[in-house]
Amino acid sequence: MLASRTLLSKQTKALLSRQPVCFVHQGDYGNWGNTNIAVVFSGCGWWDGTDVHEGAYTMYHLSRNGARFQMFAPVQQQMQVMDHTRKQPATGENRNMMMEAARFSHGQGRMQMQDLSKLDANSFDAIIFPGGHGVTKNLSSFVKDGKDCKLQPDVERVLKDFHRSSKPIGLASMAPLLACRALPGIEVTMGHEMDDSSRWGNWPHSSLVQAVKGMGARHNVREPYEVYVDEKNKVVSTPTFMWETEQHFHYIFDGIGNMVKHVLRLST
Numbered sequence: 001m002l003a004s005r006t007l008l009s010k011q012t013k014a015l016l017s018r019q020p021v022c023f024v025h026q027g028d029y030g031n032w033g034n035t036n037i038a039v040v041f042s043g044c045g046w047w048d049g050t051d052v053h054e055g056a057y058t059m060y061h062l063s064r065n066g067a068r069f070q071m072f073a074p075v076q077q078q079m080q081v082m083d084h085t086r087k088q089p090a091t092g093e094n095r096n097m098m099m100e101a102a103r104f105s106h107g108q109g110r111m112q113m114q115d116l117s118k119l120d121a122n123s124f125d126a127i128i129f130p131g132g133h134g135v136t137k138n139l140s141s142f143v144k145d146g147k148d149c150k151l152q153p154d155v156e157r158v159l160k161d162f163h164r165s166s167k168p169i170g171l172a173s174m175a176p177l178l179a180c181r182a183l184p185g186i187e188v189t190m191g192h193e194m195d196d197s198s199r200w201g202n203w204p205h206s207s208l209v210q211a212v213k214g215m216g217a218r219h220n221v222r223e224p225y226e227v228y229v230d231e232k233n234k235v236v237s238t239p240t241f242m243w244e245t246e247q248h249f250h251y252i253f254d255g256i257g258n259m260v261k262h263v264l265r266l267s268t
Helices: 002-017 052-064 097-104 142-148 153-164 176-182 207-214 249-266
Strands: 036-040 068-073 126-129 169-172 187-191 218-221 228-230 235-238
Touching (some): 036 052, 036 153, 052 097, 052 169, 052 249, 068 097, 126 249, 153 169, 153 176, 169 176, 176 187, 176 235, 187 207, 187 235, 207 218
Parallel strands (some): 126 169, 169 235
Antiparallel strands (some): 228 235
């Protein structure tokens, strides 16, 4: 019986060693109880704002690791409103980013959405941008101008302020293009560099990778659950929904978790 248990233990360890890397959480209270993180949203919804999975997973992993966080969004109209059932622009609608992003809010106080113009880097230890097409439509003019895009003024300000203060910047899926535009020469990942099929999915947004390389950034190929850490610039990025999947959302969850853990590590 003892020999069987020993063999089973060895087999379990071997199996776990082959799984995608994901840090184990530190229980109900992590090691970063005094860490204060700003999370920036661009609306609510993959096609015209912040992806709901990436936004919620970010808050989950911050909470799980004992970090405090505050949510921010620009008080500004979205570029467009999308009908997410048809993936087409909705006619006759106009929505405010902060009002839409407030759908992520719960309760009062720190859990309420705040005006991005009031975000002061001196009050936070790090900043995180979840992904979604709001990055390319609302937080930047990428949809219109490509690699020569302009950033929403407060987005550019806070990115430069956190970088100047040597405070970590976390980025998911499309969000690295914001940092690449504001901070030339950084290193990021947005997944694969071509729209090639990979395990259980493909990479339909790889044109953004070519764009950030055109901005002067160095790109590193990673899988959706992995991260790339630019230790020098304290920039942490993960591909997540740059990868298209119908079933394996746990890889997106793991990617956000890995990004959050590295942001917290760099904030100490």
